[in-house]
Amino acid sequence: MSDQRVLRPTPISGFPEWSPEIRSVEQSWLDHIRTGFERYGFASVETPSVEALDVLMAKGETSQEVYTLHRLQEDAGAGDSSDARLGLHFDLTVPFARYVAQHFNELSFPFKRYQMQRVWRGERPQEGRFREFTQCDVDVINPDQVPLHFDAELPRIVHEVLSGLDLPSWTISVNNRKVLQGFYEGLGIGDPITVIRAVDKLHKIGAEGVREILVEEAGLDSEQASACLRLAEVKSAGTAVVTEVKRLGVHSALLEEGLEELGFVLDSLADLPGGSVMADLSVARGLDYYTGTVYEAAFDDDPGYGSIVAGGRYDDLAGQFIRRRLPGVGISIGLTRIFAKMVAEGRIAPGRSCPTDVLVAVPSAERRAEALRTGAELRGRGINTEVFHQAAKVGKQIQYASRKGIPYVWFPPFEDGKDHEVKDLGSGEQTTADPASWRP
């Protein structure tokens, strides 16, 4: 072997992986989130990692981020391109919308699902941006209309789930696309989408940068631009947002509708602790499929890290895949983005390196059978148990347990009829014990 070339693997940038101690914490987070979603009655769905490219591109705007699949043989020019039109999904919303349309006749509505899967984006990796990451989504899709009640329930679920994860403080910001679009229409602006895109850059390029785009690219006059910027500055802890926007003196039917929806959502969440949910009129969300309520959350002390929660209402997405109206609303927790930051900042206390509760020692080859029986008995009672992999000095076996963080070492009797003993490595105490009744 020593004459072989050694192929030293290096980490692949943007594709995180964790040590067993960190992975065990990540798994506990995933279990916590899953339990939280099920507590509200959402059903688990998983979709393939790939979708047809035309499904992924149904809204067209994320083309540059999609990874397509090719067979290695194809690269070498071997032909068969049957997979050529497949891409890895870049979120879980588009696959879910496709799923509901495709299985429409088999589902009960309103269809409420959660989905916790990896997604991929062919982006340049940077802080908080990964090329492979796990998202945890809850969504509701219903034919014809989705009751606004769900727009209010989703941030509540996320609030509850995140509150159980011991994170630095965060705020869920809520807005409504209809408020933005209706306000711009009320100002007599013909192309509200361009304005939404410009205002979405507020935190990146500042008010003067946005004003420049509004005036020079979107063709707004100075007064219109100022009104748009004033709207984006509105931030409020509750339904006061409605009054604040109305005070700006702009009117349109769509604006009224949006304000009513936004007010309903904020009102429904008024019982949550102060500051956890805010109206923020600068939030627009980049994805084209949002049509009403939008959500976004960030860490209060590091808003520039990017959104850790995102979502909104998409009234026209699933309908593209079936000939009927199929609106939806959903919210997504950026698990990897949150978790990676906590790991990088040393805020994750490493978990155990293995799930073993008890190591059964094997002092001699002759006693292995007895050790195996003991191990089986403990396992049968739901205790995670390893039997040491070889006969060895007891000190070596205790050392192994201690290195792996296994809390107990079990000693089967040296001869039949004698007592079992168990050593608590934490206290150092060793006592007799019965494998039929002992509990860690």
Add this chain to the structure above:
Amino acid sequence: MSDQRVLRPTPISGFPEWSPEIRSVEQSWLDHIRTGFERYGFASVETPSVEALDVLMAKGETSQEVYTLHRLQEDAGAGDSSDARLGLHFDLTVPFARYVAQHFNELSFPFKRYQMQRVWRGERPQEGRFREFTQCDVDVINPDQVPLHFDAELPRIVHEVLSGLDLPSWTISVNNRKVLQGFYEGLGIGDPITVIRAVDKLHKIGAEGVREILVEEAGLDSEQASACLRLAEVKSAGTAVVTEVKRLGVHSALLEEGLEELGFVLDSLADLPGGSVMADLSVARGLDYYTGTVYEAAFDDDPGYGSIVAGGRYDDLAGQFIRRRLPGVGISIGLTRIFAKMVAEGRIAPGRSCPTDVLVAVPSAERRAEALRTGAELRGRGINTEVFHQAAKVGKQIQYASRKGIPYVWFPPFEDGKDHEVKDLGSGEQTTADPASWRP
């Protein structure tokens, strides 16, 4: 919307997805397997879905099955090929070997991990062969040598896990590459690998087909070919296999070593129910990285469906990624292959379409706040609870619960101070209940 093109999505062949009722069963299987693996002290590891192509190709033989990733922009000739050398992993063994070599200094050995992830193969889909599927692996890697005890423990774990899944009967076949290679060497055959590959096709092309390859391609004489075929016919319920092989009168040091290992493994598993583990000398496993013990399991009544469990010992795989000897042994449950067959044959009783235990009815908009409080109280006590999404006639709400398989409908009092009531949709019985103490 009606004037838009409707993009009717169709299933993508080889990429399975399940209804919520089936998915909930799959999730319970995954939980069962995870618990089983942890019961034996294996730690969870996940690796990225991609590896560098040179890592995937370290053993060279699966090139035609690998999916490589490309950014959509690249396809259009836009340049940047920084991802060009990434492929989706085709199994979990190669990524794990790479993981251990890369993180060698951070791990405690023997390192025992389980890994349950999707893998991808760019194969033509057919019965039992998917392009995306989930594998559930347990492996042990240790520097210098892995005690043979692990070769025996892994099939025991799989036996225990599969026994809990209510499957039609299956058999785990065990063999040892050293027995095959040692036997061929003892016959004076210069190229045992070619013979192993030919004999591996026995079940596909039959004894005459294998004989033809052995004589015409591998250059064996007729007597050598007959001996190889006799070896492949050996099948035995226990350590009798050692006697049977010895009776064939071939000798070599490697053969002796292999028989000793195979005998040890079978002897260690002798307590398992008859027929669940067998020695089968025709089992070779296609993958080049196996060096000793090999495992394979199939359904007894449909062996042609393909292996549902596979694995073996790979003494030289992880060592390729680090300058030291790093042998391993592992076994993999082909979850999707097993599950898909059970689904196709109607052997999976559909689970519930949602995890909701209780639907809290909202008889009028005025009583929504009371319904929300009741829902929160029940959830706080660990009961999965939905509050109906709108005020509606009670009959409609009961119908919704019944359609979704929700077992209980809760009625908050129509006015404060009155009793709550709960209806058991199974029995039709309706009784008063206290949200602070009621249990489903």
